[in-house]
Amino acid sequence: MNTVSYDGSFDGLLTAVFEVYEYKIEQPFICKTNIASVSLFGKLHCVHTDETKSDRVLKKLKDKLSRNALLQLRKTFLSEIKDIENVLLRYIQYVLANKISVENNFSHPDVLMLQQTSRKVDREKHRMEAFVRFQCTKDNLYYAIIQPDYNVLPLVSKHFEDRYADQRWLIYDGIRKVGLYYDLEKVEEVFMHFETDLNNKDQLKAIYDEKEELYQSLWQQYFQSVNIKARKNTKLHIQHMPKRYWRNLVEKKVFNKQ
């Protein structure tokens, strides 16, 4: 087995795929540079991300795959699941080896894996669109922290840009330490380090708009009022709103404190 290491970017992965073909690497095993280890009898091949190479792979894939399948490929990559690079490599090899379109052959394990993984990522993306809770600061910035299981920030950008076009907002991924900032003109990726625990009431008062506390408490009130006690169904509640998301949900904070 020969280890192929890359920098962790999508372009990097496509470059690695290109070089597997270019150098006819046998039994390749792709992994990120920082965790690359060489097997006893194998060699290490270091990939330097090269856009001309990744573009060529992408172009070839565009000829072979539908828009949807291409998107699935990217979403699967963003899942950051261990060894997903090698699933993607095998998938690409399978697609390129066939003259006809094979993206719907769900009886093939890698095709099925891509379909299922991209769905998981999609679900997480959708959850983030639902569970982002903006808090308004004194200078009118709407600010939210998320801790998604997968790296979905790049996928939600357009949704929030289209929807909140008239307010400045910042969504910060507390796990990957990267944020999206919209300045009324465009969305930018920003890297920074943030205190992710801003749930403290005193801090709230210092940073946030004077109305912020009112609207948070109104939302909590509303959330309690629409519940029908006679229909209590905790299992369903938790199934739809898993506990790991609660720390960033205004309406669940009230219950945490009790």
Added chain:
Amino acid sequence: MNTDRITEKLSILADAAKYDVSCSSSGSNRKNKNKGLGNTGNGICHAYTEDGRCVSLLKILLTNVCIFDCAYCVSRKSNDIKRAAFTVQEVVDLTINFYRRNYIEGLFLSSGIFTSADYTMERLIKIAKKLRTEENFNGYIHLKTIPGASEELIKEAGLWADRLSVNVEMPTEKSLALLAPDKTQKTMLQSMEHLKTAIIANREEKKLFKKAPSFAPAGQSTQMVIGATPETDLEILYLANGFYKKFNMKRVYYSGYVPVSNDNRLPAIGTPVPMVRENRLYQADWLLRFYGFNVNEIVNLENPLLDIDIDPKLSWALRNIHLFPLDINMVDYQLLMRVPGIGIQSAKKICAARKFSRITWEHLKKLGIAMNRTKYFIHTDNVFEKKDWQPWQIKQFILSDGNSKYKPNFSPQINLF
């Protein structure tokens, strides 16, 4: 803004609105206009209450003052409860501020009827108009149409709202007369008819002039209360089917009656909410709308009630066991969807995959098909899972295999041990 007062109003008027189960925020495709606020799309559920229902819209009443006395309703005139009313500005502020914080998809505004139907309707329209014109709000707005409101007002409401709905309330005229003496089915149907006509006219206009203003782009819906009166599922589903066919309804909602009154015309307080029945009705509703089932295949004079312990698709399959087993590699898409355990998504995947190779039992498992029920109704090349089981045997196998959360509710008898 007086903080305590607004909090109290919100709690009263959200509490009174929660029995309307409609929560959908999809079906409209309103774009964000001139860098304003909001848009609509497939709809997002932003939260789920502890009863497991989704919260996607700010669902409130403008007021719970009502001149009507419908027995099943919390806000009925004769009920001794706190009354409150929002001002137009309060509703606008709440909607905008909740929306900006990504709490909601939009507003679902309903109201008790004060003074007259037209007077109430005018107030609702005023709020929707203000949101659209003054706040450039492009999020979702669902307005309740007050039965008996004039055609002109309904037409205006549709210009600002994404969806309009008139609640039919009870499955039959007789029950309505018994429980809601101030309402008649005729006025409701009339309002629905107005809506339908206006929606169809608008869709035609849009075909000719793309820029023509949209009228209720997400269409109309309705809801009825289930379990407060003795109607059978047959009556309920035939009525729902009529709404889909004759009024082009987007949705019919079934609201299991939550006892809110000691009125002896109604189930007593403490009676459990008929949640399983409600669930079965929704399943039947889905079969009607997405699976190409005819209403008389689901319920008919011999089977006027849906089975409580198994879902309506499985009931249908067991009644029509002579059609099975089907060859998974041959059966066409329409029939494939009818196999218990196979849904629309799975049916599509199977159809796509069998173009490449023959589907085996293993493939089906990997695709995530519910094999514990599917296996009795299909066969593949070399695997015949079952012999000639009788329908009642299959039902027993599936029930003992499955672990329905509703199981305790199935048996009409009390378990001793």
